[in-house]
Amino acid sequence: MQNIQAFKDYMDQPRKVVILTHFKPDADALGSSLGLAGYLKKKGHAVQVITPSDYPDFIAWMPGNSEVLVFQKDRPQKARQVVEAADIIFCLDFSSLNRIHDLGEMVKISTARKVLIDHHLEPEKFADFEQWDETAASTAELVYQLIEQLGDKSLIDANIASCLYAGIMTDTGGFRHPNTTHKVFQIAGELVGLGAEPAKVSKQIYDTNSLERLRLMGYVLSEKLQVLPEYRTAYMALSAEDLKKFASQTGDTEGLVNYGLSIKGVRLSVMISDRRDNIKLSFRSLGSFSVNDLARKHFEGGGHRNAAGGQTNLTLDQTLQKFLDLLPTYKDELTADEP
Numbered sequence: 001m002q003n004i005q006a007f008k009d010y011m012d013q014p015r016k017v018v019i020l021t022h023f024k025p026d027a028d029a030l031g032s033s034l035g036l037a038g039y040l041k042k043k044g045h046a047v048q049v050i051t052p053s054d055y056p057d058f059i060a061w062m063p064g065n066s067e068v069l070v071f072q073k074d075r076p077q078k079a080r081q082v083v084e085a086a087d088i089i090f091c092l093d094f095s096s097l098n099r100i101h102d103l104g105e106m107v108k109i110s111t112a113r114k115v116l117i118d119h120h121l122e123p124e125k126f127a128d129f130e131q132w133d134e135t136a137a138s139t140a141e142l143v144y145q146l147i148e149q150l151g152d153k154s155l156i157d158a159n160i161a162s163c164l165y166a167g168i169m170t171d172t173g174g175f176r177h178p179n180t181t182h183k184v185f186q187i188a189g190e191l192v193g194l195g196a197e198p199a200k201v202s203k204q205i206y207d208t209n210s211l212e213r214l215r216l217m218g219y220v221l222s223e224k225l226q227v228l229p230e231y232r233t234a235y236m237a238l239s240a241e242d243l244k245k246f247a248s249q250t251g252d253t254e255g256l257v258n259y260g261l262s263i264k265g266v267r268l269s270v271m272i273s274d275r276r277d278n279i280k281l282s283f284r285s286l287g288s289f290s291v292n293d294l295a296r297k298h299f300e301g302g303g304h305r306n307a308a309g310g311q312t313n314l315t316l317d318q319t320l321q322k323f324l325d326l327l328p329t330y331k332d333e334l335t336a337d338e339p
Helices: 004-010 027-042 076-085 102-109 139-149 158-171 182-193 198-206 211-224 240-245 256-261 291-298 316-334
Strands: 016-021 046-051 088-092 113-118 129-132 226-228 233-238 268-274 279-285 307-312
Touching (some): 016 076, 027 088, 027 139, 046 076, 113 139, 139 158, 139 182, 158 182, 158 198, 211 256, 233 256, 256 279, 268 316, 279 291, 279 316, 291 316, 307 316
Parallel strands (some): 088 113
Antiparallel strands (some): 226 233, 268 279
């Protein structure tokens, strides 16, 4: 954070703090939010974490989860009142206010100070303070660095460490993605030293499935996974009926897009899901092929070079056809001699 002293001076007295993260939070979004909340509470601040929507059960174990206010479910008026009363609003793991839906307009008109802590590309300029680094593997990593910069590493206890470790672990794909740097391992090691338990965190996130989720995964891989070798592309398209058949809950399709990318020779994998209100797309790629550019240009989305999301208001079939029609445009990039 470039203006760290001004931020530190402002936070030297108790403040009413709101922490927001993106729609359908993942482990990095929730982990960084709850980790930051735990730290700020130790500093004497009144803190409320608000999420725009629900999130998967497999991240609801995180310390502090019971105090999260879910905007869609827990009386939107209460969230509005909390945001209006805030002295300072932290925006974690999203680069644009439209990622928090109706909460975005509340933040925009709020007179509170705003803090952006994020690692996504092309952030919207709305914050008074920014802890932003597109080379960071996760937002949890940036929260840890901010606490360290403020000289408060000693305040990180086992609960805070576990939340931040979960964010780093998942956004590096279990320390398998190219964003897993020497610095990432150093920070993860520090968090373990401060009380995070890798085996327990991993068990909670990766090995706590419902029977329905496992059956959905089997169905997707056996019936829905398609491969186009000429474009080095794999895709899966799930209808609302498919999701209903397996009683799909929030988070049940998390990670499925990565299976396509695990196929030898595949460089681009896409998951397209009919969520009734709109169509959601998840993109993953290898090498220099930018799914961030693809999502921003064609599917009202964005993210990182190798991991991004998008959406359309078309039908599932129309969205799939739009995607397939785009592939010839990107054929040279997709078939270039890279991993």
